Amino acid sequence: MNETCFITQSNIIRKHALIRNEKVELNNEIFVNFATFIKALYKKEAISYPKFYKMDNLSKLGFLGAEMLLKDNAFLDRYRKEEIGIVIMNSSSSLDTDMAYNETIKDKSNYFPSPSVFVYTLPNILIGEICIRHKIKGENAFLVTDQFDPGKVIESVKLLLDKDHAQACLCGWVEVLGDKFESVLFLIEKEKTVKEFNPARKYSPFTIESLTQFYQNK
Amino acid sequence: MRPVYIAGDNIITSMGFTTREVIHQLESGINGFQKYDDCSLTPTPVPLSLVHRDLLNAKFLEILVSCHPEMQEEYFTRLEKMFIVSIHEAVKETGTNLFGSNSLLVISTTKGNIELLEEGKKDFPDPGRIYLWKMADVIGTFFGFVNRPVVVSNACISGVLALSTAARLIDAGLYNHIVVAGGDLLSEFVISGFLSFQALSPEPCKPFDINRNGLSLGEGCGTVVISSEFKKSTVLTVSGSAITNDANHISGPSLTGEELAMAIGNALKEAGLKPDEVSFVSAHGTATPYNDEMESKALEIACLQDIPVNSFKGYWGHTLGAAGVIESIATIRSMENNLLFRSAGFNELGVPVPLNVIRENVHTPVQNCLKIASGFGGCNAAIVFRKM
DSSP: OOOOOOEEEEEEEEESSSEEEEEEEOOOOOOOSSHHHHHHHHHHOOOOOOOGGGHHHHHHHHHHHHHHTTTTHHHHHOOOOOGGGEEEEEESHHHHHHHHHHHSSGGGGGGGOOHHTTTTTTTTTTHHEEEEEEESSSSSEEOOSSOHHHHHHHHHHHHHHHTTTSEEEEEEEEEETTTTTEEEEEEEEEEEHHHOOOOOOOOOSHHHHHHHHHHOOO | OOOOEEEEEEEEEETTTTHHHHHHHHHHOOOEEEEEEEETTOOSEEEEEEEOHHHHHHHHHHHHHHHHHTTOGSOOOOHHHHHHOOOOOHHHHHTSSOOOEEEEEEEEESSSTTGGSSGGTTTTTGGGGGHHHHHHHHHHHHHTOOOOOOOOOGGGGGHHHHHHHHHHHHHTSSSSSSEEEEOOOHHHHHHHHHHHOOOOOSSSOTTTTTTTBBBBBEOEEEEEEEESSSOOOOOOEEEEEEEEEEEEEEOOOSSOOHHHHHHHHHHHHHHHHGGGGOOOEOOOOOOOOHHHHHHHHHHTTOOOSSSEOOOOOOHHHHHHHGHHHHHHHHHHHHHHHEOOOTOOOOOOOOSSSSSEEEOOOOEEEOOOEEEEEEEEETTEEEEEEEEE
């Protein structure tokens, strides 16, 4: 594990707070459920992307997290699109949409399986949505762990960066099940690139300590 | 890359419970499909390749009694039983203890224990096993793995991605032995979904054929043990791999095949091979019109259109999270036996690029092979196996 890497952008989306690059913005609104929350966030971030409304909840959440990381940021200009990897993990895979799809087939007198729901019964569709939006064509991996696991995030991302399978990574944790949700995303870049574009700025190193500390931000 | 050797393997499909049994059927040209009209599984009769339930139970019970006589059979789901039987067989072949601190279990699956959502399964003792990590923990604990398993769930490339991840973990020096197991079952959930896409063929699928009419589903499990130390008598290595994304559509493949070609190019580059050094390509070959067309374009871009190619899906169907692992093992057997297998269901070329689709089993030196896969979410994967 040789390359030194840095966290050049980060954000957390939780019910009560958004945390961008370690600055906390509290949500004072009361949200009835995930749907009202995510709609409000989409409006607040002033994004215009009609496909957003077709996505399942997991994709909506991860998509907005990725938007917040990538907008007003020259990250995408620094790399060819096939040099950017995406590694995302969660605990319940696509269970939120699995249960919704299951509702459409469990009653034989009211049977209406739909391909537009079924396709989201795979968690990596979220990665596909982010790739389509930003034309990212590099390495992908969706892994399932019981909780946010900084060690596994680092291991998986370093496998890509150290052997030049990718030059930079969007990575983290996107979990949705019913009205419980959490998105924790990072942009990870190599020291040599970071020195080129912003030698003066101090970024957090891509270590278990940094990720743990950031995650524990309430 | 540090050498990553193939040390053992197992395949479970409708065609048998060991690699040897399944390959024997392949050699005879038999496929594992039956037309099912069991309405608890599918509202429309379609050919399916299903693992024999009673035989699986019998194999599992034998292992349970010898390894964990204190445990109850009812504690395990059908998929967990299949994983356990497959891993047990593959590890047995290596003849060593692979569960210590320098070993890891990597599980590949798309839907795991999704059957637990069904009404009839509501009394299963641990509904939490719908979580893929929990299912993997049960399997890992059964064998006594010290490290917690890694779970890969990345649509139809899951199996190839799991092998790629495992090979990279060994290359990075993090583990010495990794057991990669891919498995998925067919349930009403999965079958109804593919039917809603109108993606299922009414007859056993015909990859790359002009009359292909969609895919056929199969269930199964494949396990490969890879190691930096142990090798088989025919020394095979995993020597390169790469993943890409089309960035085009969540349920349709790339129009050009460029992104799959890019994955192939990167994997060959890592393996230090030129296209004309490849003996055989095991394609994804689902037999949907668009997939096979895209693959043919990708193989042309990668300068592999003349290399012998097949799809194993005409034998046991698309086994989803198991597919990449099972088809890699069949590829490995081709290398060990210097025998390329006919692409079942293929008669007349039906893709825009004139691929060299294998029409009859042929004995020929098989040195370096490429396994490719593509899936929903726009993902593509390529992995290279070499004979040393």
